[in-house]
Amino acid sequence: MNEDPPPSAPAPMTPLGEPLVSADAVAAFLSIDTATVYRLARNATLPAIQVAPRVLRFRPEEVRAYLERRTRRAPPRGRVNRLLEPSA
Numbered sequence: 656m657n658e659d660p661p662p663s664a665p666a667p668m669t670p671l672g673e674p675l676v677s678a679d680a681v682a683a684f685l686s687i688d689t690a691t692v693y694r695l696a697r698n699a700t701l702p703a704i705q706v707a708p709r710v711l712r713f714r715p716e717e718v719r720a721y722l723e724r725r726t727r728r729a730p731p732r733g734r735v736n737r738l739l740e741p742s743a
Contacts, residue, residue: 678703
């Protein structure tokens with residue numbers, strides 16, 4: 656009697672929302688040095704929460720918002736622009 660295990664349910668959200676992440680986790684996610692994460696937090700470019708005198712944590716949604724703000728969206732140029740123009 657080999658029964659398939661029940662499908663795993665997604666982890667329930669806690670009443671407080673997503674857990675905070677460390678500067679190391681943000682650095683790994685952004686592929687940058689941890690010192691850069693601390694500099695971004697010190698300059699208030701990347702919002703951070705100081706949970707203890709020398710401990711910063713970051714909200715995942717604010718890290719994603721930082722990425723969205725930093726994303727460059729250049730208008731199409733050249734051949735791509737001609738292809739997107741409405742035909743007359």
